[in-house]
Amino acid sequence: xxxxxxxxxxxxxxxxxxxxxxxxxxxxxxxxxxxxxxxxxxxxxxxxxxxxxxxxxxxxxxxxxxxxxxxxxxxxxxxxxxxxxxxxxxxxxxxxxxxxxxxxxxxxxxxxxxxxxxxxxxxxxxxxxxxxxxxxxxxxxxxxxxxx
Amino acid sequence: xxxxxxxxxxxxxxxxxxxxxxxxxxxxxxxxxxxxxxxxxxxxxxxxxxxxxxxxxxxxxxxxxxxxxxxxxxxxxxxxxxxxxxxxxxxxxxxxxxxxxxxxxxxxxxxxxxxxxxxxxxxxxxxxxxxxxxxxxxxxxxxxxxxxxxxxxxxxxxxxxxxxxxxxxxxxxxxxxxxxxxxxxxxxxxxxxxxxxxxxxxxxxxxxxxxxxxxxxxxxxxxxxxxxxxxxxxxxxxxxxxxxxxxxxxxxxxxxxxxxxxxxxxxxxxxxxxxxxxxxxxxxxxxxxxxxxxxxxxxxxxxxxxxxxxxxxxxxxxxxxxxxxxxxxxxxxxxxxxxxxxxxxxxxxxxxxxxxxxxxxxxxxxxxxxxxxxxxxxxxxxxxxxxxxxxxxxxxxxxxxxxxxxxxxxxxxxxxxxxxxxxxxxxxxxxxxxxxxxxxxxxxxxxxxxxxxxxxxxxxxxxxxxxxxxxxxxxxxxxxxxxxxxxxxxxxxxxxxxxxxxxxxxxxxxxxxxxxxxxxxxxxxxxxxxxxxxxxxxxxxxxxxxxxxxxxxxxxxxxxxxxxxxxxxxxxxxxxxxxxxxxxxxxxxxxxxxxxxxxxxxxxxxxxxxxxxxxxxxxxxxxxxxxx
Numbered sequence: 001x002x003x004x005x006x007x008x009x010x011x012x013x014x015x016x017x018x019x020x021x022x023x024x025x026x027x028x029x030x031x032x033x034x035x036x037x038x039x040x041x042x043x044x045x046x047x048x049x050x051x052x053x054x055x056x057x058x059x060x061x062x063x064x065x066x067x068x069x070x071x072x073x074x075x076x077x078x079x080x081x082x083x084x085x086x087x088x089x090x091x092x093x094x095x096x097x098x099x100x101x102x103x104x105x106x107x108x109x110x111x112x113x114x115x116x117x118x119x120x121x122x123x124x125x126x127x128x129x130x131x132x133x134x135x136x137x138x139x140x141x142x143x144x145x146x147x148x
Numbered sequence: 149x150x151x152x153x154x155x156x157x158x159x160x161x162x163x164x165x166x167x168x169x170x171x172x173x174x175x176x177x178x179x180x181x182x183x184x185x186x187x188x189x190x191x192x193x194x195x196x197x198x199x200x201x202x203x204x205x206x207x208x209x210x211x212x213x214x215x216x217x218x219x220x221x222x223x224x225x226x227x228x229x230x231x232x233x234x235x236x237x238x239x240x241x242x243x244x245x246x247x248x249x250x251x252x253x254x255x256x257x258x259x260x261x262x263x264x265x266x267x268x269x270x271x272x273x274x275x276x277x278x279x280x281x282x283x284x285x286x287x288x289x290x291x292x293x294x295x296x297x298x299x300x301x302x303x304x305x306x307x308x309x310x311x312x313x314x315x316x317x318x319x320x321x322x323x324x325x326x327x328x329x330x331x332x333x334x335x336x337x338x339x340x341x342x343x344x345x346x347x348x349x350x351x352x353x354x355x356x357x358x359x360x361x362x363x364x365x366x367x368x369x370x371x372x373x374x375x376x377x378x379x380x381x382x383x384x385x386x387x388x389x390x391x392x393x394x395x396x397x398x399x400x401x402x403x404x405x406x407x408x409x410x411x412x413x414x415x416x417x418x419x420x421x422x423x424x425x426x427x428x429x430x431x432x433x434x435x436x437x438x439x440x441x442x443x444x445x446x447x448x449x450x451x452x453x454x455x456x457x458x459x460x461x462x463x464x465x466x467x468x469x470x471x472x473x474x475x476x477x478x479x480x481x482x483x484x485x486x487x488x489x490x491x492x493x494x495x496x497x498x499x500x501x502x503x504x505x506x507x508x509x510x511x512x513x514x515x516x517x518x519x520x521x522x523x524x525x526x527x528x529x530x531x532x533x534x535x536x537x538x539x540x541x542x543x544x545x546x547x548x549x550x551x552x553x554x555x556x557x558x559x560x561x562x563x564x565x566x567x568x569x570x571x572x573x574x575x576x577x578x579x580x581x582x583x584x585x586x587x588x589x590x591x592x593x594x595x596x597x598x599x600x601x602x603x604x605x606x607x608x609x610x611x612x613x614x615x616x617x618x619x620x621x622x623x624x625x626x627x628x629x630x631x632x633x634x635x636x637x638x639x640x641x642x643x644x645x646x647x648x649x650x651x652x653x654x655x656x657x658x659x660x661x662x663x664x665x666x667x668x669x670x671x672x673x674x675x676x677x678x679x680x681x682x683x684x685x686x687x688x689x690x691x692x693x694x695x696x697x698x699x700x701x702x703x704x705x706x707x708x709x710x711x712x713x714x715x716x717x718x719x720x721x722x723x724x725x726x727x728x729x730x731x732x733x734x735x736x737x738x739x740x741x742x743x744x745x746x747x748x749x750x751x752x753x754x755x756x757x758x759x760x761x762x763x764x765x766x767x768x769x770x771x772x773x774x775x776x
Contacts, residue, residue: 075288079288079326083325083326083361083363086361086363086364086367087325087363087367089515089532090363090367090371092532092533092536093511093536095536095540096536096537096539096540097508097539097544097545097546098540098543098544098545099544099546101323101325102325102363104322104323105323105325105326105363108321108322108323119544123540123544124540126536126537126540126541127537127540130533130536130537132533133526133529133530133532133533134529
């Protein structure tokens, strides 16, 4: 019964997720999984006998509501919004450090060719892009676009 | 640049030509009707590698059948066991006109459709449906090439030493962060417990293919779990990558029983690769078990890996960042991460050249604490922005990490050993088998330092007079050493359960069932030298005991030293004081040495003395280890 139920739930959830074809956590913006209590002794003794999806938890600066309330116009904009919403921490780190993979991804999505200038401009304007811990992904994108 | 020479392709081409010749004639002549299609179908497609790969059809112990368990994967009632019936049913289903849109079999099985169109030609009358969901997903995924991703274990968690494998479907984008990540995992509906492991062992969970963005996997493995990741780029062509993606859609939300040993996260991905390029025969030889690294080695042996990329974990990055820092600066990074000092403290307490490093180290520590649930989210965010704000005003920096040995470069997971033992009763032949996985004396390249995990470790001796004796049968044996330093504050621990021979206090030996558990500390006073002390509990059970069971306290201490790249030593001492059920004290001291002779060969010399109640004995063991 449990198997039928979980399969049914999975089917419903996945069909809702549609083209994103993600697991049940794609939701709005951020979704990521933390594998439960993997430090427990029981886990260690009996081993990682499954690579189980035990739970999910949003994390980071904001929970990323972008993409739900106001559906975006194009697939590429939606891709950028989802990326920023899901990677706020890493983006903040890369901007402060002056470069990194998340910046390269954003530059590619914004079709920016001069990456050196892009990284430098963002780094110099960190405080404008991340004015507080409550900044929203949409505001981050707007700020990035305004400084390049 | 390929890492292995590719396998010869002549026979594959010949087979394809033959199959095509068989099909081409009837297909060209047939009108698009059911009978014509059916005949052509039976001719060669049903037994072709391509079709069988799509069905995950494999010779098994109980006959040939598909490894997919979900009934919805099969269009014929007996499709799981009969590829030809499944083919007939698929062709019939594709020609249906009573269903439309997404529910039409042609939209549910795009890989099968593509194969049949390829084999039967455009005049076969196969549908060309509009499948909005699939088309949108496929366009977004934009499959161009495929990468096998291998997160290795993380520190202080030997159970993760087996690693994990997932696939990444790379698009035309330069950045791989948005690529499609494919992972096979069990859907576990309950909170974790011992049942979790047992269900995984016996196929009581269903495994599914989970698909999300690669950046989510990086967050999960590299940042949260702090695992090094290796990316092995495969030489699959654009068409092959497309084939894999189409087949992935066919497996969407269809479960198969998840078996930890042989139908696990790693082995299921091999089916996907085989669909992309049938003829690779990655799943042809079923093994009793397949660890992720074993499947990785199979992929490498197939010669399809063109290069690797190493992605250091949070812990590895932290070590690289903090390497040149003075101890006071490391302590400062810890205080800033904890909020005990403001980020501005670097201006007064750190050398100018090190300020960015201290803050970058503080960020890694701070995030680590957050992921370990040590900091509440709002406070975490606020402090992160504070630290990064100051950091952004310091010069840019990168901290390159040189590639460590790859996980596939390690010794084989199965150990067989033979040699000799000398003890009180005279010399004897010694044999040992350890099905999985890695011991503290084994050549360390490609494994997590300080971790050891073994299941089913068995040792026998054969004395001169012909008497065979079981010295040890260990169910599990885990040792996890996490030396403490400025950044690492975890506990080291060990657990062992199994039958182990020990002195019986009457001049002989006994073989009770013993369980040892200990937790304590480890330190690394010098490079490559680790010392530890693990106090804990001891249990014994069995007929050899007066009251069938006993319990008490114990302690294991030791020193692990690697004087050279190929030479490792483990000096260990343990004592146990049984207090309930039997009163006895027992102790053991031993020095083990391992000398690596090659990647898969080593010599192991162990000298040990153990005793109880005034009776003691010494044993010397010299073994040749062969890893397979």
